[in-house]
Amino acid sequence: MRFERAEHCDCTVIHEDAIKMVQEKLPEYQLIYEVSQLFRTFGDPTRARILCALKEAELCVCDLSALLSISQSAVSHQLRILKGMRMVKSRRNGKVVYYSLADEHIEALFRIAFTHVTEE
């Protein structure tokens, strides 16, 4: 009984048993996709810097703009993305909108990533 070959692969499958075993353990595509989207959002230096700053304190758009030397518009656009991914939350006080990290998971992921990068 041969492994059913994917149309995209014109090679001979060499390790049928391994493939079958992995196939059973592999998470659903949707789940992997969501995880990758989470990582992708971290994966832009500007967003990463914004998150790092918000890790330390609640800040308004203008603070972030000045602190990171990024235009107000760019900060605002990125905050919109971060909010869409539920990584930051905001509250308005008069004209000023304050942003902070949505939950402690974000901070935890960063801590681990920094450990990983600085360890080697």
Next chain:
Amino acid sequence: MRFERAEHCDCTVIHEDAIKMVQEKLPEYQLIYEVSQLFRTFGDPTRARILCALKEAELCVCDLSALLSISQSAVSHQLRILKGMRMVKSRRNGKVVYYSLADEHIEALFRIAFTHVTEE
């Protein structure tokens, strides 16, 4: 004494103290950049699927191609990127090249990310 405003921001800086405090704690740009590049590499669904598969077993390019229904060329290109980021390692045995995760950090990061995504 006023906070020195960045040229990109035409707003009035509102929270000088907060900015000053965050500025001291903020990691260097280079470090944040490296972390974001690490995340970015995870941030593509194809690469994430390859890494998930390699988490379970050592596999050759052909195995991955068949298992994930991705062309051999696409798999090979992505493995090149993953290897460049030191996230996978490879060994050649005759015509076949076997890939596996570079270290246990990769697996750990995935575990946490999955927990995060599935928790909410």
Next chain:
DNA sequence: TTATCATATGAACAACTGTTCATTCGATAA
């Protein structure tokens, strides 16, 4: 009301990314 300030957003554009296709490389076997 009008003016001003902080923020948000749409459009445009350049830069980047991931795939496909065609080809090449590297190793083995005939």
Next chain:
DNA sequence: TTATCGAATGAACAGTTGTTCATATGATAA
């Protein structure tokens, strides 16, 4: 050698992304 197979790679291309610029909101103060 020549043929074959698994893997790697360069070029091209479509799709995506992040920034800038201009403008629009939304809230406050005059």
